[in-house]
């Protein structure tokens with residue numbers, strides 16, 4: 250999620266959910282080809298399996314960016330057909346591609362070629378909406394999927410609402426257009442050969458379980474960020490294992506944090522992603538407060554995290 254997640258966030262989420270597939274925020278294909286690859290593509294081996302999400306609509310550039318992503322070691326390359334921002338529309342990519350299935354098919358075909366260049370079988374997948382603006386016919390959505398699947402895409406992550414390209418901010422575009430999970434479920438019924446994942450408004454274990462009765466997987470966005478312990482509970486519920494406490498999980502991040510500090514990264518860049526760990530728990534606000542007030546101070550180190558954990562322990566004792 251642009252402006253929210255980054256590689257440090259993914260390392261933390263990996264500790265919480267060893268079986269989840271993690272996605273990068275969208276990176277424009279041109280930036281991958283022309284920009285600072287270390288900054289844009291660098292990731293920690295702990296993040297595997299990790300997918301690189303690309304934005305763009307030029308088949309040749311997307312093919313190059315895919316090839317580069319695969320060479321950097323990504324396990325999947327995903328094309329964004331869901332972002333509604335004005336900037337993205339102006340660049341003719343993101344959600345407005347829902348209206349151009351032929352072009353998306355060309356892009357996907359080129360990306361699949363690019364992904365083969367390394368000799369590894371790295372899947373090329375698509376994240377899409379149900380449609381844009383006033384598209385209310387399931388058949389139009391199904392035709393989009395059909396065209397893109399014919400180009401070789403086997404996996405669709407469906408953000409199960411339309412994007413309204415005029416008059417709504419990106420934030421409103423994640424809230425206002427109604428969710429229609431039934432379309433994703435129907436797609437899975439009609440095309441059982443495809444892998445269909447649902448995204449949008451899913452924020453609890455019962456909601457995830459309900460979706461899994463109909464589709465192959467679920468993508469969590471905001472809930473995973475605001476309440477990351479949910480990822481751990483889901484991982485244990487779906488794959489087994491011991492439920493670990495929040496403090497135990499956080500302490501597993503210590504070696505990573507210390508490596509980052511030793512390389513000169515200020516603590517705040519990592520700990521901003523853990524602020525929601527005690528979401529809804531006694532002491533959760535204190536935990537956030539201790540970390541957000543202390544982490545930007547020069548020289549802040551792991552002891553601050555221990556102080557924040559002590560604050561929650563104290564709150565639990567009096568709660």
Ligand SMILES: Cc1cc2nc3c(=O)[nH]c(=O)nc-3n(C[C@H](O)[C@H](O)[C@H](O)COP(=O)(O)O)c2cc1C
Nearest residue numbers: 250251253274275408423448449450451469470471
């Ligand atoms: C701050 C922010 C940034 C986002 N950036 C991306 C992005 O880079 N790529 C993408 O596919 N979706 C992006 N999204 C959309 C989410 O992936 C997801 O589709 C949407 O929030 C609905 O799912 P949710 O209800 O689980 O959050 C972003 C969402 C937020 C809140």
